[in-house]
Amino acid sequence: MEVILRNFPNALDSKNKKIKLRILYHRELQLKLSGVSRSINTITNSSSVFLRVLRGFLILNIILFYSCSKTEPSRTETAFGTACTITLYEHGSTGIYNEIFSKIHQIDNLMSINILSSDVSRINNNAGIEPVQVHEETFKVIERAVYYAGLSDGAFDPTVGPLVNLWGIGKGNRNIPSQNEIDKTLTLINWSNIELDPKTNSVFLTQSGMSLDLGAIAKGYAADAAAQIIKEAGIKRALINLGGDVYVLGEKPDKIPWKIGIQHPYEERNVTIGYVQLQKDKALVTSGVYERFFIRNEIRYHHIFNPSNGYPADNNLLSVTIIAQTAMNADALSTAVFVLGYEKGMELIKNIPDAEAMFVFKDRSIRTTSGVNFTLTDNTFTFKN
Numbered sequence: 398m399e400v401i402l403r404n405f406p407n408a409l410d411s412k413n414k415k416i417k418l419r420i421l422y423h424r425e426l427q428l429k430l431s432g433v434s435r436s437i438n439t440i441t442n443s444s445s446v447f448l449r450v451l452r453g454f455l456i457l458n459i460i461l462f463y464s465c466s467k468t469e470p471s472r473t474e475t476a477f478g479t480a481c482t483i484t485l486y487e488h489g490s491t492g493i494y495n496e497i498f499s500k501i502h503q504i505d506n507l508m509s510i511n512i513l514s515s516d517v518s519r520i521n522n523n524a525g526i527e528p529v530q531v532h533e534e535t536f537k538v539i540e541r542a543v544y545y546a547g548l549s550d551g552a553f554d555p556t557v558g559p560l561v562n563l564w565g566i567g568k569g570n571r572n573i574p575s576q577n578e579i580d581k582t583l584t585l586i587n588w589s590n591i592e593l594d595p596k597t598n599s600v601f602l603t604q605s606g607m608s609l610d611l612g613a614i615a616k617g618y619a620a621d622a623a624a625q626i627i628k629e630a631g632i633k634r635a636l637i638n639l640g641g642d643v644y645v646l647g648e649k650p651d652k653i654p655w656k657i658g659i660q661h662p663y664e665e666r667n668v669t670i671g672y673v674q675l676q677k678d679k680a681l682v683t684s685g686v687y688e689r690f691f692i693r694n695e696i697r698y699h700h701i702f703n704p705s706n707g708y709p710a711d712n713n714l715l716s717v718t719i720i721a722q723t724a725m726n727a728d729a730l731s732t733a734v735f736v737l738g739y740e741k742g743m744e745l746i747k748n749i750p751d752a753e754a755m756f757v758f759k760d761r762s763i764r765t766t767s768g769v770n771f772t773l774t775d776n777t778f779t780f781k782n
């Protein structure tokens with residue numbers, strides 16, 4: 398929305414004396430208002446101008462008031478290379494949507510590997526050269542990524558950048574690398590070679606050729622940041638969906654649980670195999686083989702890598718969904734648990750309070766932890782709890 402000041406130098410008062418008249422008007426409404434402003438310009442030359450100008454001014458203010466309080470039920474924009482949709486079930490003004498999306502874009506601009514000026518690109522370009530001072534939010538997310546790397550014994554590793562580049566999955570240059578290339582690349586993947594200095598918010602990758610990739614955690618952080626803005630605005634009910642990183646804020650009217658569909662791993666977007674019911678203030682994030690992949694000789698090569706062997710993680714899993722208090726935790730854990738596989742993943746989840754998991758296996762069976770309220774709707778899958 399852009400409100401601009403407009404001068405009317407020929408405005409006259411009721412005694413035909415020139416008056417200074419400046420009117421605020423709304424550029425988006427220029428078309429609609431052109432009739433009003435034209436009539437203002439015309440009547441400024443007539444004798445009973447003051448009252449008529451005043452009337453025009455009042456009409457203008459009513460339209461302005463209406464437009465400023467315009468509500469939007471939902472908005473979708475592209476960030477993190479995916480569709481991000483926010484649905485505010487109350488007080489969804491244009492202003493609050495602008496605020497939420499500018500935060501989401503800010504986080505993308507700081508943490509994306511695909512944006513040259515991002516903090517993460519600057520860290521990567523200085524790998525083996527010098528520490529790079531970053532925005533406190535980037536620092537916080539990297540700290541958290543390192544925490545999850547330790548917790549998962551390196552199954553989650555934010556230094557997977559060189560592997561992501563080597564395989565080029567989702568980038569067009571699809572490529573099954575040679576074992577030699579994979580072995581060479583693996584020497585660069587090691588989260589313990591990230592040096593963090595909290596005093597200066599500086600990050601240093603100790604080996605040249607290393608690169609950070611926050612693709613498994615940054616969207617979750619952005620979903621939490623969006624939820625924070627929404628809560629601070631006093632909005633009680635909202636649905637945040639950043640390309641599958643979902644956060645449900647508040648309760649639906651009459652306390653009906655939220656139903657979040659679980660993506661069918663082999664079908665198009667938005668075809669689901671069932672849904673999970675959530676009460677309130679929960680995040681649900683899925684890591685799956687369907688997100689970015691290519692198929693060669695009937696083998697699916699997807700975007701979640703096992704840092705211990707350099708190949709897409711293969712644990713007989715098609716997807717892992719994590720439900721947690723924050724989207725950042727759910728995002729990091731879904732990737733970590735996908736790489737760890739069912740047994741080790743379950744061990745990890747059991748030790749994390751408030752985290753629940755759902756596993757979809759290649760044989761089309763589904764298992765969940767005890768706190769997941771899942772309803773299967775596709776009977777080509779079997780729910781084995």
Ligand code: AMP
Pocket residue numbers: 552553554555557561610611612613614683684685688700701702703704728731732736
């Ligand atoms: P997600 O879809 O949240 O599981 O994140 C997958 C993205 O995270 C990939 O596109 C990579 O950019 C990055 N990634 C892949 N494998 C790993 C891993 N083992 N640890 C951390 N990040 C990874």
Ligand code: MG
Pocket residue numbers: 612613614684727728729730731732
């Ligand atoms: Mg993730």
